[in-house]
Amino acid sequence: MPKFAANLSFLFxxxxxxxRFSAAMAAGFDAVEVLFPYDTPAxxxxxxxxxxxxxxxxxxxxxxxxxxxARGFAATVGGEERFQHDFRRALRFADALGAxxxxxxxxxxxxxxxxxxxxxxxxxxxxxxxxxxPQRSLTIEPINTTDMPGYFLNDxxxxxxxLDQVGAPNLGLQFDAYHAHKITGDxxxxxxxxxxxxxxxxxxxxxxxxxxVAGAIDYPAFFAQLDAEGYAGYVSAxxxxxxxxxxxxxxxxxxxxxx
Numbered sequence: 001m002p003k004f005a006a007n008l009s010f011l012f013x014x015x016x017x018x019x020r021f022s023a024a025m026a027a028g029f030d031a032v033e034v035l036f037p038y039d040t041p042a043x044x045x046x047x048x049x050x051x052x053x054x055x056x057x058x059x060x061x062x063x064x065x066x067x068x069x070a071r072g073f074a075a076t077v078g079g080e081e082r083f084q085h086d087f088r089r090a091l092r093f094a095d096a097l098g099a100x101x102x103x104x105x106x107x108x109x110x111x112x113x114x115x116x117x118x119x120x121x122x123x124x125x126x127x128x129x130x131x132x133x134p135q136r137s138l139t140i141e142p143i144n145t146t147d148m149p150g151y152f153l154n155d156x157x158x159x160x161x162x163l164d165q166v167g168a169p170n171l172g173l174q175f176d177a178y179h180a181h182k183i184t185g186d187x188x189x190x191x192x193x194x195x196x197x198x199x200x201x202x203x204x205x206x207x208x209x210x211x212x213v214a215g216a217i218d219y220p221a222f223f224a225q226l227d228a229e230g231y232a233g234y235v236s237a238x239x240x241x242x243x244x245x246x247x248x249x250x251x252x253x254x255x256x257x258x259x
Contacts, residue, residue: 001255005031005057005236007202011245018048025052027074027249028256033058033236042096049097057234058101058139058200061090068198072105074125075118075222077151083121084171091133101128101137101200103174118152119165126168134170137199141174144182147209156185157193172199176238177217180207186253187217191225201231204239211239212246223255 006012006029017040024032032054037045049056055072062083073079087104094102106118106123122140131134131199142159143151153159159173175198180190189197196199203212212219226235241248 001258002201003030004252005029005033005234007033007035007158007236007238008103009033009035010238014244015232019226021048021052021054022148023245025054026226027246028252029053029054029135029237031234031236033234033238035060036072038093038099042093045097055246056097056099057105057236059090059094059097059099062086062104062105063141069149071148072106072107074104075106075107075109075120077113077116077117078118079122080121084124087121087125087128087165091136094136098135098220099138101174102137103141106140107120108150109152110150112116112235114152115162118161118169120124122162122171125170126166126171126175130170136170138168139200140171141176141202142179142183143176144179146182147179156190160194160197173197174202175224176198176202176204177212177219178202178204178206178209181217188222191217191222195231198231198233200233201226201235202238203235204237204246209239210242211251213251219251220255223258 006024008020012023015023021032037059074083090102120183140153140159142153142156145154146149163171173194175195177187180187180208184190201229206216214220
């Protein structure tokens, strides 16, 4: 079975943030990701990562933590200076924590000028990261507009076109199976078309963004397919538990048993 990561912005919220790392380790996860870790001192996260031995797989831009403001602005026309400033900050944070991937959020925008701005910002970011942090991977993720109205990057064909335009080896696709289902209605077909670009995967049941069990998406079959295809990245659980996190982890135990 694939290597599984826990998204600590969604899971183990029964306890304080810094205690979620140990909870993820105890539950059997292989890694963790945190969407916006910027409100916690880096030294505290570094220490708990050292204690648990869990790698941090992904963080998002932009800093600081999203608290009701714009969820990214990489596609915001005229916001290039702000983007570059905050990307530098996010990259420094990622370097300190050893985060493998940095997800660059496009934000709310529309039209050809936004497309050109997004491509230009991604091109700059990829070149900057390649020089300053060559071990970092950058990602972009299509997000459905029901959950996030107005979000610029909302289609997988659109993401493929942008990745081709940028053409950077350190920029890849973040494939969220939940969003793929919401956007296309056919996650397996979307994976068949675009999965080769994926450097990171996130999962949730389309029904309420809950535990990834066999339903509208046959996750056991998807996990087996990833193994058969030799997918080497992580699969991150990014969902809202129906009750407690631990009570909903039968899917993880079943996946590891099937391995």
